[in-house]
Amino acid sequence: MDDGDDAIRQSAPAELPGEDTQAHRFGLAREAQATAVTEDYVELIDDLITTGGEARPTDIARRLGVAHATAIKTISRLKRDGFAVSRPYRGVFLTEQGRELACRVRARHRLVVEVLTMLGVPEDVAEADAEGIEHFVSPVTLAAFAAYRDRHGA
Amino acid sequence: MDDGDDAIRQSAPAELPGEDTQAHRFGLAREAQATAVTEDYVELIDDLITTGGEARPTDIARRLGVAHATAIKTISRLKRDGFAVSRPYRGVFLTEQGRELACRVRARHRLVVEVLTMLGVPEDVAEADAEGIEHFVSPVTLAAFAAYRDRHGA
DNA sequence: TTCAAAATGAAGCCTTGGCTACAGATTGCC
DNA sequence: GGCAATCTGTAGCCAAGGCTTCATTTTGAA
Numbered sequence: 393m394d395d396g397d398d399a400i401r402q403s404a405p406a407e408l409p410g411e412d413t414q415a416h417r418f419g420l421a422r423e424a425q426a427t428a429v430t431e432d433y434v435e436l437i438d439d440l441i442t443t444g445g446e447a448r449p450t451d452i453a454r455r456l457g458v459a460h461a462t463a464i465k466t467i468s469r470l471k472r473d474g475f476a477v478s479r480p481y482r483g484v485f486l487t488e489q490g491r492e493l494a495c496r497v498r499a500r501h502r503l504v505v506e507v508l509t510m511l512g513v514p515e516d517v518a519e520a521d522a523e524g525i526e527h528f529v530s531p532v533t534l535a536a537f538a539a540y541r542d543r544h545g546a
Numbered sequence: 547m548d549d550g551d552d553a554i555r556q557s558a559p560a561e562l563p564g565e566d567t568q569a570h571r572f573g574l575a576r577e578a579q580a581t582a583v584t585e586d587y588v589e590l591i592d593d594l595i596t597t598g599g600e601a602r603p604t605d606i607a608r609r610l611g612v613a614h615a616t617a618i619k620t621i622s623r624l625k626r627d628g629f630a631v632s633r634p635y636r637g638v639f640l641t642e643q644g645r646e647l648a649c650r651v652r653a654r655h656r657l658v659v660e661v662l663t664m665l666g667v668p669e670d671v672a673e674a675d676a677e678g679i680e681h682f683v684s685p686v687t688l689a690a691f692a693a694y695r696d697r698h699g700a
Numbered sequence: 701t702t703c704a705a706a707a708t709g710a711a712g713c714c715t716t717g718g719c720t721a722c723a724g725a726t727t728g729c730c
Numbered sequence: 731g732g733c734a735a736t737c738t739g740t741a742g743c744c745a746a747g748g749c750t751t752c753a754t755t756t757t758g759a760a
Contacts, residue, residue, distance in 0.1 A: 415610060418609075418612075420674055421677045424678050428579075455572075457573045508687065508690075511690055512694060519571065520575075521682055523572060523682075528675055530671060530675050533662065533671060533672070536662075536665055
């Protein structure tokens with residue numbers, strides 16, 4: 393797992409010779425996958441706090457569709473990595489770093505859903521697919537999405 | 547890991563009540579992730595056989611950017627799951643199921659790259675992002691992509 | 701106030717997908 | 731034919747992210 397500023401990773405650096413290029417692309421995808429769970433948890437925690445005032449492990453687990461023990465273990469990783477804090481039996485809270493990540497993740501998610509919808513994907517399918525797609529959309533692609541949305545009225 | 551026919555998963559079934567919907571979406575994304583590695587390997591093996599006549603573990607590992615032992619272990623899972631066969635020191639071959647999956651995966655990859663490019667994403671970035679995105683594009687979204695491509699000339 | 705239900709957290713297990721290190725097979729060069 | 735380099739495969743380690751089970755804490759209802 394990366395630390396905060398890499399949780400939404402950068403785009404490809406320079407040119408690489410042929411075969412290495414492919415290996416590099418797979419490497420980028422693996423990195424993005426490693427941050428996906430962090431991003432999902434942080435965004436959900438932010439949602440729960442915003443809409444309900446608190447984020448409890450049981451609620452997080454239910455919303456994600458995992459066992460509560462799984463959520464607690466992942467939350468402990470968030471704490472270890474500086475995205476969240478929690479006091480026993482008192483819910484989970486985001487650090488500044490966590491809130492900042494949540495904000496970026498939510499904006500990216502919305503934009504992906506918007507663009508999918510504009511392309512003719514039904515709203516509910518767009519939401520579902522975006523849940524996976526969003527973690528692999530690089531900043532460059534995100535910028536292209538934003539430009540496309542602005543060009544064609546949303 | 548799913549077996550063959552689910553390796554490209556289906557879209558969401560019926561309507562689900564509010565909170566369960568979100569849990570279900572995350573569940574779909576987790577399933578798609580579980581099939582992503584299988585899809586990458588199968589497509590790469592098919593490429594290597596088509597272009598070079600054989601797919602050796604070392605070549606697979608180099609192209610994916612992982613250690614050869616990692617590739618061998620994953621290949622053994624492909625064999626276990628009925629996507630590939632191999633004889634010691636004689637390279638890897640796809641089963642009928644494996645070839646069929648490779649074909650679907652390649653078509654999907656190309657379409658994702660095409661659509662990203664049409665949206666204004668630079669070619670190389672589109673290729674890199676598609677490596678991750680493709681695994682989460684449901685059949686419904688894929689159909690919408692194809693319709694979009696056909697509507698606006700590629 | 702008491703007590704049962706629900707939430708929490710810890711512990712231990714599994715699979716996946718990385719890695720390194722080492723052993724054995726194959727190949728090709730001399 | 732022999733030997734070194736390369737390729738292959740096995741074994742063992744690790745972390746992530748699932749799971750179940752169980753003990754403990756908190757909470758809320760009678």
